[in-house]
Amino acid sequence: MEDDFVVDFGFDYGTTSITVAFNVCGSEETRLLQFQSRSSAKDSNELPATVVWCQNQWHYGPDAEHNPGSIVFSDVKSGINGRTPYTEQMWRAFHKVNSQSAVRETPVSLLTSLLQHILRLLEQEIREHPQYRTLLGDRSFSGESIKKRCWVTYPVRQSDSLHLTLVQAARAAGCEVHGVSESVAAAYYGVLKDKVEIRESSTILIADVGGSTTDVATVCVDYVDGARSIKMACATDGKPSSSCANASLTFTRDLQRRTVSQ
CATH class of the missing domain: 3.30.420.40 (ATPase, nucleotide binding domain)
Structure with missing residues (x-):
């Protein structure tokens, strides 16, 4: 509707x-x-x-x-x-x-x-x-x-x-359910809310240190005319099979994770 x-x-x-x-x-x-x-x-x-x-x-x-x-x-x-x-x-x-x-x-x-x-x-x-x-x-x-x-x-x-x-x-x-890894969420918050100082296109590492877990994301940031945007955010646990997404991770109906575009 x-x-x-x-x-x-x-x-x-x-x-x-x-x-x-x-x-x-x-x-x-x-x-x-x-x-x-x-x-x-x-x-x-x-x-x-x-x-x-x-x-x-x-x-x-x-x-x-x-x-x-x-x-x-x-x-x-x-x-x-x-x-x-x-x-x-x-x-x-x-x-x-x-x-x-x-x-x-x-x-x-x-x-x-x-x-x-x-x-x-x-x-x-x-x-x-x-x-x-x-x-x-x-x-x-x-x-x-x-x-x-x-x-x-x-x-x-x-x-x-x-x-x-x-x-x-x-x-x-x-509720309709969606999911995003904590490190990717921290990356979007840190980059798009200007919590991280960036003055040029960069690849940065962001760590979300919680009460019992530490989650890390590698983030590719475009910086053009003072505006920043995330080109790629990769959540990783240090293993080669870690997931990358150009926006976020979401839960599908069969409860498996997949990447979706922004």
Whole structure:
């Protein structure tokens, strides 16, 4: 439909924190989602990646309830990615949850619930913005007339388990899913947002150092009349078979990665 209300949001699922950037209907303005906290005077554009299971539901952020009955999930990304000892730690926590609940919780259901929480906050922020509220009208945020495109960042050396979990969770939350490696995302941000000083056409190396992974991209940059553009961005884990793309990496329907042009 031509009058679809389109929300693009980038979901950067880090080891210790989560950041969400969003764009509404292709506007020139891209904003960071603000996460509100009852216990802090200021909102934050970062949500702690640690979540809590308490009273038969998931809780997020600094206001998550920590009482004697709560089960804390930290280092979930490392656990899903198969890293020792975090995988064992994660499944022990799920065993505790499932012994208390009639519904079996999994990494997919945890991340699905997390994305649904983010979508609720995203809707709230969009409805509070005068321009976006006018565009949104009386549409239901969960309705088909609102297209939600989730751009998921992932480490280059991820496991198939993390790959599948991110895709399945985003789809279960009602999103169209796309993916881009963390190093390529960092390259685009660094180059196109003028975070890297460039005064001539160059080939540069950009490293995205995270909480538990470091991802590297080689970037070919054209610099003409003061304008910079990315000609090629190659994400690499140091192996000859690493992927190169002239725009980004995306997830296809059969969950395999392919390159697509910009």
